[in-house]
Amino acid sequence: MQSHEQIAYLGPKASYTHQATLSAFDSDNYTFSPQTTIEDVFYQVQAGKAAYGVVPFENSTNGSVVFTLDLFADQSAKHPDIVVCGERYVEVHHCLLGHPAISGQGHATGPAKVLQEETKSPSSSGHATPIPGNPNPTNSRAAPLTSLSHIKKLYSHPQAWGQCKTFLSCYLKGVERQDVSSTSRAAELVAADDTHTSAAISSGIAAQMTGLDFLARDIEDEKDNATRFFIIRRRSLEDTSPSSVTTGKDADNQQNARAFKSLLSFTVSHTDAGALANALAVFGSHGINLTSINPRPSGEAPWHYMFFVEFSGKRGQLAVDDTLSGLDKVVRSWRWLGSWENALQQKQ
Numbered sequence: 001m002q003s004h005e006q007i008a009y010l011g012p013k014a015s016y017t018h019q020a021t022l023s024a025f026d027s028d029n030y031t032f033s034p035q036t037t038i039e040d041v042f043y044q045v046q047a048g049k050a051a052y053g054v055v056p057f058e059n060s061t062n063g064s065v066v067f068t069l070d071l072f073a074d075q076s077a078k079h080p081d082i083v084v085c086g087e088r089y090v091e092v093h094h095c096l097l098g099h100p101a102i103s104g105q106g107h108a109t110g111p112a113k114v115l116q117e118e119t120k121s122p123s124s125s126g127h128a129t130p131i132p133g134n135p136n137p138t139n140s141r142a143a144p145l146t147s148l149s150h151i152k153k154l155y156s157h158p159q160a161w162g163q164c165k166t167f168l169s170c171y172l173k174g175v176e177r178q179d180v181s182s183t184s185r186a187a188e189l190v191a192a193d194d195t196h197t198s199a200a201i202s203s204g205i206a207a208q209m210t211g212l213d214f215l216a217r218d219i220e221d222e223k224d225n226a227t228r229f230f231i232i233r234r235r236s237l238e239d240t241s242p243s244s245v246t247t248g249k250d251a252d253n254q255q256n257a258r259a260f261k262s263l264l265s266f267t268v269s270h271t272d273a274g275a276l277a278n279a280l281a282v283f284g285s286h287g288i289n290l291t292s293i294n295p296r297p298s299g300e301a302p303w304h305y306m307f308f309v310e311f312s313g314k315r316g317q318l319a320v321d322d323t324l325s326g327l328d329k330v331v332r333s334w335r336w337l338g339s340w341e342n343a344l345q346q347k348q
């Protein structure tokens, strides 16, 4: 029997990362291997146990997934060979999953009673307070489908809280939150809670998997909420060998550059005036379009940073290779983290 290559992803099944994995790999040809943490995914790929890994990288509402950036920063040199080789975008529509209240649970006494009077919403479990960006908290895009007054604890992945701020502040303000490793793990924990007083922010698919009820749907602040995932693999010799380098007009035309993206990290002197500006100027002087920049603590000393930049183009194109040579002269250190096909090129 042919042994399938393994794809490591942040699990368990029904996580958004699982959905990204299904959109990138055919389950007939690969074996999917759910991992507990994003670090476990990096480890599996670095150790050669998985051919590819799938990890969240950034969300359209809540920004960068810092756990992933810090694994690329790799302060303890555990994953020196990981590079990005692809990307996938997944629409993220969060649901509140749990068990409906049973009679006698969640009486509207004390704070809940106050809440009912304040918000005229008998289904909430906390106080509604105006927050910046949503002066009228009753303006949540979603309303609960059932009473939430019995919900005493919430589980989710930390990224999800920031994507559902309005719903949470409106209907579940002050309810204890517990960070867990993924939204689908949150659903598993709630399904195992016999008290029926917890709820998970998770995907609709996780409801099918666990048998939990929908207490609310589409609770994300922005209706076009989406997360971008990276497909990672181990760096290979061809990645940097001269034979992979393409030159000539074709490699340099703008259209071709937009078809690809690249990621690299660098550090600059913390004390030299203009060090960061000089590094960024190298990209502009070679006509390279920078699409994002993210600083993360470098671990060298407090307030020292490593910068991650994403840009159009791929290694092997003349302008990109010249940029890397130029960068090498002005930064303290840099690391190429991969080039891949731009999944949005049709839409730009």
Ligand SMILES: O=C(O)C(=O)C[C@]1(C(=O)O)C=C[C@@H](O)C=C1
Binding pocket: 010, 014, 015, 016, 017, 018, 056, 057, 059, 065, 092, 157, 159, 160, 181, 182, 183, 184, 227
């Ligand atoms: O928890 C999950 O389901 C994940 O796949 C992780 C993750 C993330 O880290 O951004 C993915 C998509 C959502 O943005 C929320 C959580």
